[in-house]
Amino acid sequence: MAPPDTRTRIVLAAMDLFFLKGFGSTSVADILSRSQVNSGSLYHFFPGKQDVLLAVLEFYRDGIREMLLDPAWQGVDDPIERIFALLGAYRTMLVESDCTYGCPIGSLALELHEPDPAVRALLEANFDAWTGAIEGCLAAGADRLPPDIDRRALAEFALTAMEGGVMQARTARDIARFDRTVDQLRHHFTMLRSGAGAPFTAA
Amino acid sequence: MAPPDTRTRIVLAAMDLFFLKGFGSTSVADILSRSQVNSGSLYHFFPGKQDVLLAVLEFYRDGIREMLLDPAWQGVDDPIERIFALLGAYRTMLVESDCTYGCPIGSLALELHEPDPAVRALLEANFDAWTGAIEGCLAAGADRLPPDIDRRALAEFALTAMEGGVMQARTARDIARFDRTVDQLRHHFTMLRSGAGAPFTAA
DNA sequence: CTCGGTTAGTTGAATGATCAATCAAGGCCG
DNA sequence: CGGCCTTGATTGATCATTCAACTAACCGAG
Incomplete structure (x- = not known):
């Protein structure tokens, strides 16, 4: 080497x-x-x-699979469980850093208030790579979800839950805040699967 | 004056x-x-x-009602709708700033990586004031929600959705990301109300 | 009422630290 | 030789903070 x-x-x-x-x-x-x-x-x-x-940001976007997804998905084949395995990887990072280190892209995205267009575009590209991976999981597990589901919106919601949970856990220095967020997201999936409520449509 | x-x-x-x-x-x-x-x-x-x-941070925490809640809740009496009215206030801030200005507390929370303990405590206090207000709404609208619901966890989840939606809308400079997050949260409430899935319990 | 003193608040130039960025000189390898 | 890369002291800007001198308001004693 x-x-x-x-x-x-x-x-x-x-x-x-x-x-x-x-x-x-x-x-x-x-x-x-x-x-x-x-x-x-x-x-x-x-x-x-x-x-x-x-x-x-280019390096991380291009290496998301090797640096983030592959380690998180080792031994996890079920596509829906992979979503929560990825959240579990963030949980591990939080715990190992005493709730100090969360999602680096999210931190940069909020730190840079008026980012250069090129920087902003790359931050967005990193988010898109993340949600794209989740969307892939949702597609692979489509047989266990209602057919009329909006996969893009649900993948973005998973990112929302991760980022919001990380933010609260970091701020409160308490991993339970992250865990409660993930529990809520899991419940969201459970309810979706049981086909509750009207089929989701964007406003 | x-x-x-x-x-x-x-x-x-x-x-x-x-x-x-x-x-x-x-x-x-x-x-x-x-x-x-x-x-x-x-x-x-x-x-x-x-x-x-x-x-x-003290000033903002002490003035959350006058500066944030009262304006957002003008003319909105239904406690559950107040939750979404508050999210609507953030939406307005995003739109009026071209998706540049989101939640100031969230931005500071992620900007300050190793905050002084006093700063961290006040950021947490600001979040707690926010989730406390939402919890109040959930309590006021308890008759329309399953009785075994974890109000604290649900209020935190609303904060999660707001912060995650703001982050994505800002990064993508696209209000639709925020709207999709809010739609998902609304659907979460709808499904909860219909009593779908097993009653939620923390892991 | 007035004088002297005390305190709270103000002024803005000066200080020293830190920072991103520069550049002239030189080394390595074809 | 000549292009690519390295060296590291230097520069000038910006930053948070300090300080000594100044003003205004107040208060109690004579």
């Missing part, structure tokens, strides 16, 4: 730092010392700090 | 700025120029920038 090249080292270091401390609280000097690179080299590959963020 | 005193001017200006641009992106100089106050005066009332944030 060849050692990673300079550009990759920068991206990996910056990913760790941006995800852990956020964009604004990470200085270029932080990235330099963690990646063992000099400032001149960084600015040789990237016009500026923001372009490092773009590279990190 | 007496003009607001210096301390209040600072808190009001800082609230606007923290809610609009975040804590990190707001400089003390920003607060000074918006409040028309000199740095010496600010530091006469507050030991530092973070203490201004504490004052803002």
Whole structure:
């Protein structure tokens, strides 16, 4: 295994730092010392700090399967259970960090109030990759769900539940807030499956 | 009406700025120029920038009724509809800001990765005031919900839906993401009311 | 009423830290 | 030689915070 090249080292270091401390609280000097690179080299590959963020968001979007989905879905074949296995992966991250580290994309999305269009587009692309994966699960498990279900809306709702649950667990430093959110989402699925209420239609 | 005193001017200006641009992106100089106050005066009332944030969070928590609930609930008496009227207020804020301005507390909660304990406690207190209000609605409308419902968990789930919907709408610059989340939550309530699925119990 | 003193609040230039970004010089490898 | 990459001190901007001097209001003593 060849050692990673300079550009990759920068991206990996910056990913760790941006995800852990956020964009604004990470200085270029932080990235330099963690990646063992000099400032001149960084600015040789990237016009500026923001372009490092773009590279990190591209890297994460392209690696979502290997970095997030595959580990979370190891040994889980049922497509609906995979949705909750993915939420379980976020639960693990919360617990292992004392409810400090949640969803890095969500944190960045709310930290950057007026993001550059390119940054915003990549944040959206990361969310879309996530909901796309969930939508795939819903499609694979369609036989156990009402046929008229809006898969896109339900996948987005799973993202909503994850992000909202992470936010509350982090703020309260209490994993129970995340667990209660997931329980509610599970109940949502249970009720959907039993075909309760009118068939869902967008307003 | 007496003009607001210096301390209040600072808190009001800082609230606007923290809610609009975040804590990190707001400089003390920003607060000074918006409040028309000199740095010496600010530091006469507050030991530092973070203490201004504490004052803002206290002010907002104490004023949630006047600033948020009362306007949102004008003309809405049904307790369950009040929940969705509150979500409607966030929708209005999103639309009026081109999906830029969402929930200020949520933004701050995710921006501050390692908040001072006092700051974290006040963020939590703001969330608790919010969910407490929703819980009150659920209690007032208890006759139209299954009796064994976990009101706390359901109120937290409403917060989850709001925060997750705001996050996605902001990131995608598309109000439809918020609307779909609210639709899902409404459907959640519909299904609950019809008593579908096993009675909910926490895991 | 008035003088002296005390306190609360104000002023804004100065300070030092931190930060992103620059660049001239040099090394490596074809 | 020449293009690609690296070095790291330097720059200038921005930032939170400090401080010494100033004003205004009040209060009690004479």
